[in-house]
Structure formats: C-alpha cells, structure tokens
Amino acid sequence: MAAKKAAPKSLSLAPVLDLNEAQALHGKLMGMRGSNITIDASAVERVGALCLQVLMAGAKSWEADKHAFTFSKVSDAFTKTTQLIGVNIDHLMAKEI
C-alpha cells in the first residue's frame, strides 16, 4: 500500500456550507491531502452546490491518491440535498463494520 499507516484525519463540516464557505472548505481539504480522511457532515443544515463540488473534487483527488475519503456521519439535510441535485455519495459512506 502506498498509503502510510497514519491515523485518518477528520473534518467536521460547518452547519452552513454556502457560497462564502466554498473557498474555506477547499483550503481545509487541500491541507489534509495525503492521508485518509473522514468527514463529519452531521451538523450540516444547508449545503450549496459549490461546496458539494469541492467535496466531490476532494473525493476524486483522494481516490487518485489512493487514500480513503469517507463521510462518517451525515445530516438529513445533507443527504437530501445530495439526492436533490443528483450527487451520489453512497459509495463514500462509511461502512458499518
């Protein structure tokens, strides 16, 4: 495995992920490259398309790096928005072991 055995980093998402948050979220993700990451989206009340773009780009990049990119917890609003705009995050959900 290319990945070093490092503890997965975790990122808790802000409740409101709108236009203003996209840049910040991008910065946070960029700073976490190179190791497995779990994302806690349980506090999310509102998420916009821009932040979802950032998250999906992150998932793509993590996949390319062969690191794990998983959502540990997601809020109802987060799930519904992803369903609404047709973004499938099922494969990114943490699997119950």
Added chain:
Amino acid sequence: MDMNEIKEIFFQECEEQLAELESGLLRLNDGDRDPETVNAVFRAVHSIKGGAGAFGLDDLVSFAHVFETTLDCVRSNKLEPTAEVLKVMLKSADVLADLTNVARDGGSVDQARSKQLIRELEALANGEAPPPAAVVEAPAAKPAAAAPAPVVNDEGFVPVAFSFDDFGGEEDVLIVHPTYEISFKPKADLYSKGNEATLLLRDLSRLGEMSIHCNMEALPSLEQMDPESAYFSWKISVKTDKGEDAIRSVFEFAEWDCDLEISLADEGTAAEMTDEELPMQPVPFDLSVLDDEPDAPVGVVEEEERLAAVHESAATVAAAEVASNVVQLASTASRAAAEPKAAAPAAAAAQNTAQAASAAAPTIRVDLDRVDRLINLVGELVINQAMLSQSVIENDNNGTSSINMGLEELQQLTREIQDSVMAIRAQPVKPVFQRMARTVREIADITGKSVRLITEGENTEVDKTVIDKLAEPLTHMIRNAVDHGLEMPEKRVALGKNPEGTVRLTAKHRSGRIVIELADDGQGINREKVRQKAIDNDLIAADANLSDEEIDNLIFHAGFSTADKVSDLSGRGVGMDVVKRSIQALGGRINISSKPGHGSVFTMSLPLTLAVLDGMVVTVAGQTLVVPLTAIVETLQPEASAIHSFGASQRLISIRNSFCPLVDVGRILNFRSTQANPVEGVALLVESEGGGQRALMVDAIQGQRQVVIKSLEANYTHVPGIAAATILGDGRVALILDVDAVVSASRGQPLKLETSLAAAG
C-alpha cells in the same frame, strides 16, 4: 405594504444605484482600476436588473442585462476599460436612468438610442473579448431530446410554451403528465451572484416528479479547481402538468447565468433517457428539510408552502385556466423568493471588501412634507419665543433672574432645534453634480467637443430647496461653458492646449453660504464680440468705455447672445439672464471672471437655507428692515469729512483711502423723498454682485438676529427691492432687504448707469 409601495422603494433604490453606477464609471474613467470599483458598478446594474425583473419591467431588465454582460467582461479583465469603452458605458448608464424613469413615470425612451447602445455593448462584449460564457467551458451535457430548445433572447422575449395538457379535458386527469427534459449548466456567475443551484433544483422538484443526473465530468482535481467556479451540470427530467413556463420561471433569475435547455420529451425519448448509461436518481418529494434554510424569509417559505398546496389541489382539477393561474402564482413566489437571494451577493461582496466601502450610516426615508411641516412649526416656535422674550422685557422692568435665565435657555434650545431641523433638510449637492456630468456628455456629443467634467466638494450640504432649484441654472451654465467656452479639439491643439477641454465644478462652504464655482479652460469671454453685440443691440453707446468686468457682466443682460448661430443647445439669448434671475431668486449672487484664452470662472454664492436668515435689523425712515448679514462687510458711522458729493445727486464715502458710492435706502424704497443726512445715520458696507462695494445708508441699527423667512411672493406679491418678510418678536412684520436689487436700483437701470459712468469717466 402593497405592491406600489414596494415598487416605490425599488425606484428609490434604483436612484441610489444609478448614482453609484455613474460615480463608479467616472472613477474608472479617471483611471481608477480598483477591482472593487468595477464590482460596485457591476452590482449597481445587477441590483437594478434583479429588482426590475421582480416587477416585470422587461425593457429595463433586457437593457440592464446586456449592460451587465459587458461590465462582467471588464470585471473579469477581458475588456480593458478604455476611454471608448467607458464612453459607451456612461451613455448606457444614462439610458438605464431614462428607462428607470420611464418605468416609474411613464412616457417613452429613445428606442433607437437604446437599441444602438445595446448593439455597442454587445459588440464590446463579443468583439474584443470572449463572452462570459467562456469562463467555464466544460464539455456541455447536451440534451438527449432532439427537439430544438427555445432560447430566451436578449430582448427579454420568452417563448411561451405550448403545452397540450392545457387543452386537456376531463380525460386528461388520469393521463400521465408530459415530461420535460432540462439541461441545466450553471456558469460561475450564477453562484457569484448569490443564486444557488440547489434552490433552483428544489423549486424545480416541486413542479412534479423529477429525476436528475448530475454530470461531474468537468470536475477537476482538488488543486486545479476554483472553489467558486461552476463544474456541475445537470440533466433533469420533470414530469409536470404546469407547463414549460413554470419551469422557466424557476430559472428566471438565473437564466442569463446558465445554459438552459428545456424540451418536451415524448414518451419514447423519456424512456430512452432512463435507459441511457447515465443513471437518473429519482428525487424524493419530501424536501421539507431544505425549507428550514435560515436565509429564506419565513414569510416567503410559508407563502411557497401555501402555493405548493395550491399546485397540488390544482393538479387534480387540471383545467387549463386554473393551471395558468397557478403558473402565475408560482412565478410570483419564485420572484419573491429570489429577491433576498439577489441581495445576498452584494452583502457577501461587501463583507469581502469591507475596507473599500465606507460603512453607510443607517438612514430612514421621510416624506418631505413632514419635514417641511416640522420646519414651519419650528419657525413659528422661533417667532413665538422672540415674542415671549419681548413681552417679558416690556412688562417686567427688572425681570426676575430666573425668568430671564429660563428665557435665555429657551432661546438657545430653539436655536438648536432650528439648526437640527435645518440639518435634516440639508443634502449633499452630489445628485445635481452628477446630473451635470450627463449634461456635459450629451453636449460634448452634439458639439463634437471632447470634455472632461471634474467635480469637487460633491458632499457639500445645502438645503434641499436650494438643490432642487440649482439644477436648472447650472445646466444652462454648463451648456454655455461647453458650447461657447470650450474650443473645438483641433483649435485647442493648435493653441497648444489639451484637445480635451476641462470643466470644473466645485462646491464649498464659505462663511455660512455655499459657493459653487464653474470653471472652464476654454477661450474665455470674447470681449470685443460682446461689446459689439451690445452696441448692435443698443444696450450700450458705441463710444462707451467699459471696464472688462462691465463687459463681462453684459452677458447677463436679457436678450443677449454672442453665438453667431443659434444652436440647439444654447444661444437663444435667454440663457444667462435667466440664470442670474434664478440664482437671485435663491438669494444668491453670481460673478464672472474671465481671462481670454484661459477660460472663464462663474462663481455663485447661495444661502444654505431658504427658511431662516441671520440678519441685521435696522431702522429706515421709521420702518424696520432686515439686511441679510451675509451681504454686510462692515458697518460704520460716517463722519462729515468722509462724505463727498459727486455729480448732481451722487455721494461718495471715503473709506480707508478708497471711495465707495453711498446708497440711501430710504430714498430708493421711497420711504422718504429727501436725502437723509449721512452723518446722522449708519453706513452698512455691502458687497454687491459686481464685486464692488456700496455703502447703504440706514438710520439706525437695532440689532442682529435670526429671522424666519416668510415669502412675500407667496403671501402677497413681489415688491422690488424687498426679498421677503419676517415676523419680529413684537409681532410686527419686517421686510427683508434685497441688497443687490437696491444697489442696482441706485444705479438706475444698471446698464444705463454703467454707460453714464463710463461716459463720465
């Protein structure tokens, strides 16, 4: 709050936005390349567009849209804001202002002009730079349906969907609703303007059964992405009976910022779609969680919910009429919902660049009538207070100290109240100055001259009445300055001047008055020509020997015009005398100073308010008069040795080795028939409008006080030599002296006197 009130607020905001727009463009024109300035300009146009869209002002929306597109090219550095570009933009700002006015007051705009500008703006946006669509050119998801999608063109013409279910009878109730295929590809602007794709999709999902596929192919890797750009695009199919219009209305505020294609899929294509390799996710109908968004105003959400309920009940009826009504309701709701969203980008941008925009103090809008009523009342209060003090003084010789102290405090308070109330009416001259910028542009265009208007001191405040009445004379003068004052560019080059003429408009406070100066760097007054014209018009004798100043002042004479040809703009010979009269009607003065080859300077001095006046109360032949304090330079007690006779009836007073004509106010106003003895009276040295000084003879000075101006014209009729009236503390009416008129009258007909003076000298 009914719709009209909201609309009124919108127009008021439009005015502010237009002012913002113009000042921003002018700053750009001056070489300001601050991105925040460009943003401010862009926001101004965008806000107008957004608001106009909400009120269905299509002309305004379509023009603002084209304008905005071009501005966006400037914003994204695709279009260099050169002088030519800004010229078109400034003109567009003018047209936008016209369109706003027409939308509010009715009337019509110059269609040809706005069409022409639309073409120019489009040429700028397309010709010299790629259109903003190129910002994110990702492989677009083409709609599967082959039907040509109706495209919204720039005229704001939205093709009406022709959906057959509208004609459906009862048998349609059980029939499956038509499916629309929608290809929705946002551009970065959609987000930067505060629209949110998720909300659009949510609104769309409310129309009926929706399946969606999000195309993420364009999404780059994390490090390559711009988090505020648009990468997602969607293919959506909606099964709805609301028709295409309802779908379009969802995208109403975003349609310019996205590629949107809507087509009616027949059953075959719909099936094909679902069978394609792109898996469509069905969207759950329960989206209640999304409704709790803190940014959506509660009222709107409730309204939407109510409307959604209407939709559902209407769907079962399936009558064409009801359906179309619902569409209307739905679009109203989406407009209402979109408004706060439109406001969001401005707020966000303001946050980002808080340091650029100075924080505006909170303001309220008040009806002018209310302020005027307050001012009237305060005026009465001042008079009443003066009367009270007077009667206390008269009735109580010693006056107990507590009453006197109380009265003094009352006096101070009333004075303060008055000042504060006056301050409410005080407004910066900025709006008038900005209007002048437009005048300059238009005249420069017509005359083929190149002119730059520089304004200074726009924030100088003056009473609103003064501002309102200032616009007309200023427009006249600016026209004159550009039309007569400035030379044609070729001539300027030949003279070694900058081909671009400069007109400088400044405002400043000076000793309790506002001084407005209009300077041009043109050819100055052609004194030879003025003189010849005056002789031709029998205004002066052919051999009259006039000083330069006297010749310059000839242009204020009624019926005087030096233009060889009467142009559309000026030169009808009604210009400057009208200007002078309107300035005088405001209690102001106007002066010219002109240097041949270097230009002319017009200086206007105006009172800050037309409601109160600091005056010197004087006695003339037993009458009480008030002389405006601003006119008085000094007062003196003449000595017999200083009085010199001059000619038949003129007298001069020698003050510090210079002679000054004595003007007997009592004689001029016909208060008495014989000349008063100057030694027994007091001389008030006043500055007259020609710049010279005159000594006004009065019998005695009573004191100095602030008086409330009561118009004589409004209550009685105009009296020559009298500017207005006031009520004194003892309840009597005192007349306020029109110093300039009295001085002119002392010379007989002003120009006759000048000739006679000249002949004598």
